[in-house]
Amino acid sequence: MTTRIDTRFAELQTQGRSAFVTYVMGGDPDMATSLDLIKALPKAGADIIELGMAFTDPMADGPAIQAAGLRALKAGMTLKKTLDLVRAFRKDDNATPIVLMGYYNPIYIYGVDRFLADAKTAGVDGLIIVDLPPEEDSELCIPAMKAGLNFIRLATPTTDDKRLPAVLANTSGFVYYVSITGITGSAAADSSAVGTAVARIKRHTPLPVCVGFGIRTPEAAQAIAERANGAVVGTALVDVLAKSLDAEGKATAKTVGAVVDLVASLAGGVRSARQAAE
Amino acid sequence: MNSRLNSFRSGPDERGHFGMFGGRFVAETLMPLILDLEKAYADAKNDPAFQREMAGYRKDYIGRPSPLYFAQRLTEHLGGAKVYLKREELNHTGSHKVNNVLGQILVARRMGKKRIIAETGAGQHGVATATLCARFGLDCVVYMGAVDVARQEPNVIRMEMLGAKVVPVQSGTRTLKDAMNEALRDWVTNVHDTFYCIGTVAGPHPYPMMVRDFQSVIGDETRQQMQEAEGRLPDSLIACIGGGSNAMGLFHPFLDDSSVEIFGVEAAGHGLDKLHAASLTGGRPGVLHGNRTYLLMNDDGQIQDAHSISAGLDYPGIGPEHSWLHETGRVKYLSATDEEALSAFQLLSRLEGIIPALESAHAIARVMDLAPQRPKNHLMVVNLSGRGDKDVPQVGDILKGRKKT
Numbered sequence: 001m002t003t004r005i006d007t008r009f010a011e012l013q014t015q016g017r018s019a020f021v022t023y024v025m026g027g028d029p030d031m032a033t034s035l036d037l038i039k040a041l042p043k044a045g046a047d048i049i050e051l052g053m054a055f056t057d058p059m060a061d062g063p064a065i066q067a068a069g070l071r072a073l074k075a076g077m078t079l080k081k082t083l084d085l086v087r088a089f090r091k092d093d094n095a096t097p098i099v100l101m102g103y104y105n106p107i108y109i110y111g112v113d114r115f116l117a118d119a120k121t122a123g124v125d126g127l128i129i130v131d132l133p134p135e136e137d138s139e140l141c142i143p144a145m146k147a148g149l150n151f152i153r154l155a156t157p158t159t160d161d162k163r164l165p166a167v168l169a170n171t172s173g174f175v176y177y178v179s180i181t182g183i184t185g186s187a188a189a190d191s192s193a194v195g196t197a198v199a200r201i202k203r204h205t206p207l208p209v210c211v212g213f214g215i216r217t218p219e220a221a222q223a224i225a226e227r228a229n230g231a232v233v234g235t236a237l238v239d240v241l242a243k244s245l246d247a248e249g250k251a252t253a254k255t256v257g258a259v260v261d262l263v264a265s266l267a268g269g270v271r272s273a274r275q276a277a278e
Numbered sequence: 279m280n281s282r283l284n285s286f287r288s289g290p291d292e293r294g295h296f297g298m299f300g301g302r303f304v305a306e307t308l309m310p311l312i313l314d315l316e317k318a319y320a321d322a323k324n325d326p327a328f329q330r331e332m333a334g335y336r337k338d339y340i341g342r343p344s345p346l347y348f349a350q351r352l353t354e355h356l357g358g359a360k361v362y363l364k365r366e367e368l369n370h371t372g373s374h375k376v377n378n379v380l381g382q383i384l385v386a387r388r389m390g391k392k393r394i395i396a397e398t399g400a401g402q403h404g405v406a407t408a409t410l411c412a413r414f415g416l417d418c419v420v421y422m423g424a425v426d427v428a429r430q431e432p433n434v435i436r437m438e439m440l441g442a443k444v445v446p447v448q449s450g451t452r453t454l455k456d457a458m459n460e461a462l463r464d465w466v467t468n469v470h471d472t473f474y475c476i477g478t479v480a481g482p483h484p485y486p487m488m489v490r491d492f493q494s495v496i497g498d499e500t501r502q503q504m505q506e507a508e509g510r511l512p513d514s515l516i517a518c519i520g521g522g523s524n525a526m527g528l529f530h531p532f533l534d535d536s537s538v539e540i541f542g543v544e545a546a547g548h549g550l551d552k553l554h555a556a557s558l559t560g561g562r563p564g565v566l567h568g569n570r571t572y573l574l575m576n577d578d579g580q581i582q583d584a585h586s587i588s589a590g591l592d593y594p595g596i597g598p599e600h601s602w603l604h605e606t607g608r609v610k611y612l613s614a615t616d617e618e619a620l621s622a623f624q625l626l627s628r629l630e631g632i633i634p635a636l637e638s639a640h641a642i643a644r645v646m647d648l649a650p651q652r653p654k655n656h657l658m659v660v661n662l663s664g665r666g667d668k669d670v671p672q673v674g675d676i677l678k679g680r681k682k683t
């Protein structure tokens with residue numbers, strides 16, 4: 001089976017460049033603004049969209065993404081509405097891959113089989129579930145693969161060579177290397193350490209490796225894009241969105257534009273990178 | 279499944295499951311360390327030197343065994359079962375929490391960890407952790423919800439006096455659940471040198487099992503002490519439940535004694551139809567903080583605010599082994615409201631000269647209606663998990679407020 005993710009990485013390889021992966025929280029600060037925003041991301045240069053699934057207790061996220069999730073929940077976001085968002089996006093865009101990122105409990109409560117079926121029909125391509133390590137693969141990873149969705153695993157600096165094969169075993173789409181031990185929004189790792197880590201992972205898998213955590217500037221995005229198959233930016237976008245809101249945390253006329261401008265400048269960084277070492 | 283089980287004491291399986299509950303639902307960053315911890319704990323458990331070391335500190339530092347005390351005036355007042363109190367409030371630091379902390383700190387030392395983090399609700403686990411870190415010269419950071427920092431101030435002062443850093447947590451509902459989230463975030467960040475000392479029988483495997491093992495000294499002693507006092511097993515056991523560690527410690531050694539009735543008491547807060555913290559009574563199975571267990575949540579799987587007058591019970595989850603014992607029916611789970619706990623708090627203070635922790639007062643509240651329903655030769659043991667000094671300012675304010683109006 002080939003997903004939109006596989007197709008996108010194949011295209012990028014022929015173009016000789018790395019992917020720019022953007023993370024935003026689904027439904028932040030409200031459904032309508034969020035839909036306008038994700039519709040605008042591909043034109044601004046996003047190659048893959050990660051859409052956060054709001055959760056009350058995001059144990060691996062820093063203050064910015066915690067606040068984004070709470071804004072979305074306060075505006076009435078649910079997992080079902082996150083799928084509605086994807087469905088609405090797919091009306092005009094059948095190429096940009098969408099990866100849902102979040103925590104297991106809302107999916108478990110939705111019902112794993114029903115969720116996978118609904119996600120597939122809505123046009124979701126992959127899942128990143130922070131609190132499902134390989135030890136819990138039978139919960140969602142294996143059923144997701146059977147349903148035709150990529151299950152994208154996080155590898156971290158603590159994932160040593162002994163453990164990497166287990167982490168990579170049921171991973172598909174791409175590998176997401178978290179460049180630091182820490183929560184989202186922490187400081188960046190230096191890019192040479194990232195290069196070494198990516199090379200180490202690539203010795204174990206033919207999958208593309210994308211790197212995230214701590215990338216905020218076009219220069220940093222470029223440096224990562226030169227060493228990996230993709231650069232992921234999340235907190236920086238969420239911060240800009242948050243700054244554009246009014247005193248009550250509601251969207252303003254500037255909200256979508258502020259995020260899109262930053263995406264465009266970061267995309268410029270990724271596109272100016274020399275091709276990642278293969 | 280129930281009738282074919284030949285023991286209630288054999289869990290968890292090698293993947294940390296008690297039936298469908300438990301597991302290891304954590305970020306990849308933590309997974310290697312959790313596997314290391316599992317190994318380190320298995321080694322320690324089988325090492326006589328570790329057991330000897332722990333026994334030594336239990337006796338001379340904590341002051342164990344804690345007495346099993348016949349509460350004569352409470353018994354006469356209630357007019358039914360003979361009520362015994364397991365006096366965990368007499369332990370050094372004033373609660374059962376220190377039993378677990380001692381074990382974990384000795385394991386952390388074996389693993390060469392120099393920095394200890396903990397979450398705390400009532401502050402008793404934080405105080406116990408700060409105490410043992412002082413004793414062994416370890417760095418200690420305690421996460422505590424900002425709401426709890428305010429309502430359990432005496433314990434905040436104690437922790438700071440012991441050299442710990444107390445971090446008030448402002449995220450979410452600013453109580454125990456959020457303190458646990460923040461501790462997990464610290465752990466993900468500082469995984470290379472940090473040991474997370476979890477305060478109850480929850481979290482990813484092996485914590486629920488390890489904490490239960492360290493707390494089981496409560497039930498083991500009770501068994502022997504009751505044998506000495508009455509020449510037989512108790513007929514019933516009662517304990518309050520936040521995450522469930524004092525309860526599991528008392529219950530576990532008796533789970534296979536089918537003549538022993540076992541009751542856990544959750545916090546019913548303002549009432550089960552209002553804001554409360556009774557996860558088994560009012561929740562359903564879900565995944566949070568590393569394990570699958572009963573949780574308070576809405577239909578979208580978003581965790582709901584818990585409420586209890588007692589900071590130590592103000593948690594929307596419960597240890598996974600309790601979820602399993604609930605579903606198998608071996609343990610009956612009841613609840614007590616804020617008001618009932620307040621009455622029990624005053625009753626025990628006046629009748630026995632023992633001011634209980636508000637947490638423990640929830641167990642006493644159910645003793646107040648269970649004991650009168652039992653015959654006079656019924657032996658009932660209630661776990662007095664902690665002393666109430668930390669609650670005196672809070673309860674004093676509540677009672678003063680009532681006199682005025």
Ligand SMILES: Cc1ncc(COP(=O)(O)O)c(C=O)c1O
Pocket residue numbers: 373374375399400401402403477478479518519520521522523524525589590591635637638663664665
């Ligand atoms: C005295 C006392 N009892 C009980 C509890 C509840 O915890 P657990 O259910 O793990 O025993 C606490 C927690 O802070 C406590 O301080």
